[in-house]
Amino acid sequence: MDKVSKEFIDDLTVQGMLHCAAVRSRIHRGTIREIVAPELPPNVMMIREADLPGGNCISMGNADVPLLAGSNVEHIGQAVALLCGPNEPEVHRLAELVEVQYDRGDPLTLTRDFKINQKLYSRQIAIGNTQTAFEKASQIVEGEYTYRPEGTIPVGAAGALAVVENDGIRVATPTRWLFHVRQSVAAATGLHQDRVRVMSTRVTRADTNCLWYPSLTAAQTAVAALVTGKPVRMIATAREKRLLLTKRTGCIITHKTALGRSGEVTAMEIQIVAESGAFGIFAAEYLDRLCLAASGSYAAKSLKLDAVYIATSTPPAETHGGAGFDGAFFSVEVHANRLAELCQEDPSVWRLKNLLPDRGLTVTRARAGPTPQRKLIDLVVELSDFRRKYSANEMLKKRGDRPNFIPGYLRGIGIATCFHGGSFMSDNRANSATVTVKLNSESELSILSSSAMVPEATVDILSNSAARILNIDSSQVHIEPADTAAVPDSGPAIFSRDVTVVHRLLTSCCQTIQKQRFRTPLPIEMSRNRSGGRGRRWDPEIFRGVPFSPLSWASCVVEIELDTVTFELSIRGVWIAIHPGSLLDEKRATSLVESELHAAFEACGGYNRFFEPVIRFSQRSGARPAALEGIATNVFAPAFVSAVSQATGFYFDSVPLSKTLILQYLET
Amino acid sequence: MTVSFLLNGKSVSLDVPPNKRLVDVLREDFHLEGARPGCYAGECGACTVFVNGELTHSCLVPVFAAQDTDIITYEGLADTQEMKYILAGFDAVHYHPCANCRQSRLLTAYALLTTHPVPERREIDAFFSGHRCGCSSMGELYTAIEQAVDMRRRSGRHGRR
Ligand code: FES
Ligand code: FES
16 A cells, blocks of 8 residues: 555555445435345455444535435435455445345436425526516527536546554545545544545546545445455446446526617526536535526626526536536527527627626626637637638528438537636635645755646646746656645645646745745745635625636637438537636647547537647736636537537537437438 | 467466456456556447457457457557657657556557558547547647657658567
């Protein structure tokens, strides 16, 4: 267990280690009547809820997640019991043979007619009088947009290894939130946090984005180690990864918009139903992100927003960069394209007319710094030749030919724009961070941070920045392994926090050391922390103030082509312009955006992923680096779906948008 | 069941459950780490090896099906000159696939360049269509492959083993 940070969890072994497999629920929801195990060999032990030494839950993002289903099953795949034994395939085989008898309940799903017991959080925002505005409207446009993207199985191994020691317990797991694992293990085992040591194994971008899974698995593994008195390792099987680690947040959003005589938006009524699986992990956070994005970008005098967050009987969702924003921008931007079409305007022109004035972020008067959205729209329009292509496609559509009578190809082009924030809006604990650096007498710098630093390129970005400030070679910079016994809590490595938070604290430490190093004898140690409070400038009740600082922005154009014979859909071009504040490494930022665009295409319906996007960054000198992770996801789906709608002449309003669905429409 | 095959040029045999996946056999029984299990579903490509000269997802091969085959993993090619050009090409343009996929991608690049010495982009796409990735871009991959081709060209070699 000593060089764990360089190892993959499934390569890590300890002598005498047992393997653990979870007995998982095969139903979505219900009450457990009985767990009937087959006759178990003497060296295999089964752990049920009653055997747990500590509490039966870990807490994350304002939600309690049980280690094992007690009497109720909340989602398919939920662990009901654990089996531990010396032979890995054998424990998995036995886990399959355990029979769990249930009284089945109706699965909770994402629907507008949700049950009252599904409701976890709600939020209402009202600005002005929408009723009067709707009475006076020249046109009222309504649309319902469903966003349930498809996640993909993470390539990296998932799981944990726990070893009981004299003075406590040691756990290894690939995690993006090291200290949360420690807190979870402590809660599950009943040990004080000081007696729990957590080390992160190698984490790559190919590992899961789920924050909950490593914490829960580590807690389960630690409990198994405590109960059996032996080291225990639990590795997710491919089926478990597919079942538990591919869930994305989803939502159904209805927009009702009042338009004035010249097509300007006068009022908006928005209803949101959103979910992120069972337990509602980070539900309040996602809901706030959804509300912010849904009320954003376009000017209106009045707004009525009703949002509900519900629990569903699916595994909890991953915490990916765009979580919350992606669904909201999907609805806002597809709806905006539709408004433009009904006003018979080019959607880029319609946007430029209707965007909020500079520094305005939402109708609720959330504010931003100078807003570069207009500039970004102009840039992608120019790069993609959007206006000419859009009007040509429109003319073709207006000829009235049914698409399936046009031989050859149908083409469509779509545009979308968004803003993006890189921290938590409501979870103070998740927002706080500490970074420590030490410069020794050999001018070697150690960076102490619990951040997982994914993608791996982040390590170079941080090392190079530190080296530049201190005028040393980057080979003299060492990033210490993520180990709770050695590094401070830097919070979760998601939402680009490595770049927006950890990098900032690191550079601040280095700048201070640089000022002191020739006056104060080496070694020098310096720590900086950021407290979780979002700053007093944001009012979460009325959504007024500055929700994120800094913000990033993007505009994207997608052009598609649909073969009318084979119905093969291909991307003709993707153009994306991003304002990321400033960039730390343009090449790596480009690579991140490109891979996100491909992943977004896949999430839209499992399409072939190869296309070469045109990516442009517009930076502002002196600006701080803002979040990039998730921004391409926010804008790709609405631009893509609008492009398919233009090509086919049908209004598509959902993700995923599969080939089968397109075909169904074309055949009607 | 006893299964025998050629592994990186050496004949090997082992007693193993017949349905154990080839990727697990390579890792656990032969301690070869080049092929890694990712999705176990033939989607991610992290487990890629050559079986009888064909790129194969070793997670989809039960070991009994490997009887009498010729299996080559990344380790078997790591010291070839061709692989050195590929590695140099990847490094020169700072193309860093994640640690889970790195070796399988090198292996696929090897397969590509030994059959298509100067590949077109659609050929690169075709060879890499068996790899799913959430972290590196196709643009980077194209440049890395082109760089490897260029390095080999400058050394006067023509891309055959
Ligand atoms: S593990 Fe074989 S393709 Fe993913
Ligand atoms: S290279 Fe491994 S997931 Fe991208």
